[in-house]
Amino acid sequence: MSMYCDQCQETIDNEACTVTGVCGKDAQTANLQDLFVWELKGLAYLAEEARADGIVDQDVRVFIVEGLFSTITNVNFDPEWFEEQIREGFELRRQLRERYENEVGPIEDADLPEAATWEADESAALYEKAAEVGVLSTENEDVRSLRELLTYGIKGIAAYADHAYVLGEQKDEVFAFVQRGLAATLDDTKSVDELIGLVLESGEVGVEVMEILDSAHTSTYGHPEPTEVDIGVRDRPAILVSGHDLKDLEELLEQTEGEGVDVYTHGEMLPAHAYPAFEEYDHFVGNYGNAWWQQHDEFEAFNGPVLMTTNCLVPPNDSYADRTYTTGVVRFPGLPHVEDREDGEPKDFSRLIEHAKETEPPEEIETGTVPNGFAHNAVLDRAEDVIEAIQAGDIRGFVVMGGCDGRHPEREYYTEMAKSLPDDVIILTAGCAKYRYNKLDLGDIGGIPRVLDAGQCNDSYSLLKIAMELQEALGVEDINDLPIAYDIAWYEQKAVTVLLALLSQGVEGIRLGPTLPAFLSDTVVEVLVEEFDIKPVDSVEADREAILEELESSPLVPTPPA
Numbered sequence: 001m002s003m004y005c006d007q008c009q010e011t012i013d014n015e016a017c018t019v020t021g022v023c024g025k026d027a028q029t030a031n032l033q034d035l036f037v038w039e040l041k042g043l044a045y046l047a048e049e050a051r052a053d054g055i056v057d058q059d060v061r062v063f064i065v066e067g068l069f070s071t072i073t074n075v076n077f078d079p080e081w082f083e084e085q086i087r088e089g090f091e092l093r094r095q096l097r098e099r100y101e102n103e104v105g106p107i108e109d110a111d112l113p114e115a116a117t118w119e120a121d122e123s124a125a126l127y128e129k130a131a132e133v134g135v136l137s138t139e140n141e142d143v144r145s146l147r148e149l150l151t152y153g154i155k156g157i158a159a160y161a162d163h164a165y166v167l168g169e170q171k172d173e174v175f176a177f178v179q180r181g182l183a184a185t186l187d188d189t190k191s192v193d194e195l196i197g198l199v200l201e202s203g204e205v206g207v208e209v210m211e212i213l214d215s216a217h218t219s220t221y222g223h224p225e226p227t228e229v230d231i232g233v234r235d236r237p238a239i240l241v242s243g244h245d246l247k248d249l250e251e252l253l254e255q256t257e258g259e260g261v262d263v264y265t266h267g268e269m270l271p272a273h274a275y276p277a278f279e280e281y282d283h284f285v286g287n288y289g290n291a292w293w294q295q296h297d298e299f300e301a302f303n304g305p306v307l308m309t310t311n312c313l314v315p316p317n318d319s320y321a322d323r324t325y326t327t328g329v330v331r332f333p334g335l336p337h338v339e340d341r342e343d344g345e346p347k348d349f350s351r352l353i354e355h356a357k358e359t360e361p362p363e364e365i366e367t368g369t370v371p372n373g374f375a376h377n378a379v380l381d382r383a384e385d386v387i388e389a390i391q392a393g394d395i396r397g398f399v400v401m402g403g404c405d406g407r408h409p410e411r412e413y414y415t416e417m418a419k420s421l422p423d424d425v426i427i428l429t430a431g432c433a434k435y436r437y438n439k440l441d442l443g444d445i446g447g448i449p450r451v452l453d454a455g456q457c458n459d460s461y462s463l464l465k466i467a468m469e470l471q472e473a474l475g476v477e478d479i480n481d482l483p484i485a486y487d488i489a490w491y492e493q494k495a496v497t498v499l500l501a502l503l504s505q506g507v508e509g510i511r512l513g514p515t516l517p518a519f520l521s522d523t524v525v526e527v528l529v530e531e532f533d534i535k536p537v538d539s540v541e542a543d544r545e546a547i548l549e550e551l552e553s554s555p556l557v558p559t560p561p562a
Contacts, residue, residue, distance in 0.1 A: 003027035004134050006518040007152055008073040009491045010406055014518045023074050024315035028127070032082040033071045035130035037151070039089045040067050042115025044182035046096055049112075051176065053104045057096050061175040062165065063089065064182070068158035070329040073492040074292070075311040078331035083123060090119040113186040135519070145521035146195035147185040149496070152519070153202040154181045156497025159311075160209045162329075163458060166247050169216035177205045196527065203504030206497040210461035214376075217459075221246060222276035223377040224455060228369040229273045230286035231439075233362045234262055239352060240288055240302050240362075242266040242295070243309030244456050246275070248327060251346040252307065253281045261356045264288040266298065267312055268432050271455035274373030287370065288362060291405035291435040299324065301363040305355045307338070311492065312432075323359070325352050370438050374452035376465040383473055385448065390483065393558045395445055396424040397483030397551030400463055402454075403433040403498070404491030410514035411436060414489055416540045418442065418451075425551070426450050428466065431457035433489040460498045464505060474556060479506055483554035485547040486510040487537065490517070503532050509550060513537030 001018035005011065010022045020026055025033075047060050067085060070076040093116070101107060109117045115133070120126055138144035154177075161174050184190055184198055218224075239261060241249050249265075249272055256263055262285045265272055270287045278284055289298035292312035299306050299316065305323040308330045315332065316324045327338040327347060338347050379386070389395040399421060401414060418427060418437035427437070427450060434453050442450040454462035471479050488510060490499065496517070502510060509532075516525060516536050528534040537543060551557060 003030040004136055005030050006135070007148070007493060009404070009515060009517070010408060011518050014515045016518060025077055026079075029077055029079045029082065031127065031130035031134070032079050032086070033076075034134040035126060036067060036082055036086050036089070037071055038115050038133040039086055039093075040064050041182045041186050042113060042117070043089055043093050043096075044179040045113055045116045045186055046093060046100075047179045048183045049107065050096060050100045050104075051179070053100070055096075055100060055103060056172070057092075057099070060092055060096055061179070062162075063092055065158035065161045065165070065175065065178060066329055068155045068178070069162050069310075072155055072159060072311050072494065074313050076329055076331045077313070077315065078333050080333070081331050083126060086126060087121065093119075115186055141521045142192055142523045143195065145519055145524045146192065146199060148519040149500075149517075149524065150181055150195060150199050150202055151185055152493040152496045153199065153206065153500045154178055156494040157202065157206055157209050159494055160206075160213045160458060160497070163245065163310075164209065164213040164216040166245065167216040167220050169212050169219075171208070171212055174205060174209045174212070177201070199500065200504055202497070203500030203502070206501035207461070207464065207504060210458070210464075210498075210501065213458055214461045214465075217246060217275070218377070221250075221278065224271065224274035224373040224375040225276060226371065226378055227274040227373040229270060229372050230369055231288070232286065232367040233264075233288065233364045234285055235361050236260065236262045237356045237359050238262040238264055238285075238302070238304045238362055239356045240264050240266050240299070240304060240306045241269050241309065242292070242306060243312055243330070244268050244458050245309035245328060246272060248307065248309040248347065250277070252349050252352075253278065253284055254346070255349045256283060256353055256356075257281065259353055259357070261353060264302075264362065266295070266306070267292045268456045268458075269309075270370070271372055271453070271459065274375070274455070289365065291432040293405065293407045298365065301365055303362055304359040305352050307349075307352060311494075323355060368439075371449055371451065372453050372455070374449070375454045375459055376462040376469070379452060379454075379462075379466050380469050382448065383469065385446065386470070387473060389446055389448070390556055391558065394424060395426060395448075395483075396422065396548070396557060397485065397554065398426045398428050399547060399551075400428045400484060400486045400488065401433060401437075402428065402430040402457070402460055402463055403489035404457065404495050405432040405435050405489065406491045406514075408514055411489065413514060413537060413540055414487075415440075417487060417544065420540055420544050422548070423450070425548075426452060428452050428454065428463050428484075430454040430460045430463055431489075431495070436489075457494050457498065460501070464501065467507075468505070476556070480508050481555055483551045483557050485550045487543065487547065488512055489514065503528075503534075507532075509533045509535070511535055511537050511543060511547075
């Protein structure tokens with residue numbers, strides 16, 4: 001095999017991509033990403049040694065989380081960039097070690113794992129080493145599975161931490177766990193039980209970092225408000241923004257004001273329309289298109305330039321590649337790139353804006369509106385109405401159908417599930433999984449929409465916050481006694497973090513689909529089933545009946561009259 005990658009849901013045959021990635025990542029890039037992650041683990045190991053002696057390096061902390069973010073599925077496809085980052089990692093490691101030895105004392109190579117000492121400059125040496133250090137270098141299948149699960153959970157944590165960091169919010173304990181968790185994957189003395197403990201701890205940190213990101217978003221842009229988002233078009237040149245980064249969107253909106261250019265969102269950026277801070281921009285006009293995997297057709301039809309701010313990039317067709325811009329950790333060979341901020345100044349989107357002025361308005365692909373903005377604050381403002389409706393039997397319960405969308409035809413399951421749920425069941429969602437059903441006319445219950453969209457996958461904290469607040473308001477000791485069932489779709493590593501976050505709060509009985517992760521060994525699956533009753537999705541009919549039974553078994557749901 002020329003590569004080995006099993007970190008996303010669409011991996012070949014639900015085993016691994018071994019020639020080229022379904023995502024479009026070639027073997028060269030995949031192997032360099034393996035080497036980069038291995039290097040980051042070594043850097044984390046050294047950083048942990050330094051931290052034990054009171055040395056915390058800010059540049060190392062940020063480099064590790066940004067580096068991990070760059071290796072998430074559909075983020076960065078540029079092998080030359082990864083070579084540069086690997087070499088920068090060597091330099092950061094040398095500086096940290098020099099500081100440690102000056103302040104504490106010498107440290108021998110023999111006391112460090114190879115990932116913390118190995119380095120080379122020539123590209124050929126990098127590629128040779130990259131072929132040796134992928135996930136298969138851990139021979140024991142169960143240990144490998146747990147190391148991967150921990151690593152992928154940490155990748156999600158790193159992505160959320162990076163988003164919060166950009167907005168000025170950070171917590172050292174999160175960065176510290178990222179380093180400690182990564183370092184543990186290099187420690188051959190760690191038992192299976194110890195690795196399981198770290199996996200569960202990563203879920204707890206996942207909750208913490210999502211709360212930090214939620215605070216960063218709401219303190220900067222206000223709490224999302226229920227909003228009907230236009231999905232039609234206007235007759236002006238425009239820019240399409242995809243991904244998740246609200247800071248990039250904010251700076252672009254500021255720089256396009258008065259320029260005769262409209263701005264639309266795509267994919268996971270849809271929830272931006274619900275933030276009060278963006279209401280002032282008259283040229284912020286609506287959402288265009290659907291989930292990330294449909295971008296070939298939608299970017300083609302949009303006509304104007306597209307800005308990819310985070311993950312979700314599909315390798316572009318030649319017909320629109322010259323108007324697809326990347327920024328942050330997102331890169332693809334040959335695509336124009338908007339460089340990072342320097343000295344606190346905003347990013348410079350002038351090239352993108354001038355490009356937009358030369359293009360035709362977007363082609364209309366649909367009309368109407370979609371509801372958005374039902375994050376925890378908006379939902380909990382109506383908590384009394386929700387509780388009364390549950391107690392009156394008007395709301396039978398909730399089904400959390402958050403997570404990711406993807407290309408597999410099996411994902412039509414989520415559309416059919418949404419259609420099949422009875423009129424007294426509400427769907428809670430966040431992430432691009434919503435595109436499977438958010439444009440269906442499912443109605444409302446006493447003015448409460450049957451699809452409550454909390455936002456991006458980055459906003460999944462809202463789903464947990466709503467459950468925890470209802471648990472407290474209803475006086476329920478066990479979160480599993482709430483009339484809430486979980487039927488979650490996953491695709492990439494942030495979704496792994498969300499899953500682990502739910503498990504850390506004691507949530508049981510989660511359905512996960514459309515397949516269980518390929519990187520889980522049979523033994524690890526057995527542990528998850530035994531401890532948390534995790535299960536793969538079944539048919540819509542079978543799961544619907546089981547979900548309704550779960551909802552009706554809640555002690556809070558009134559027993560229907562005989």
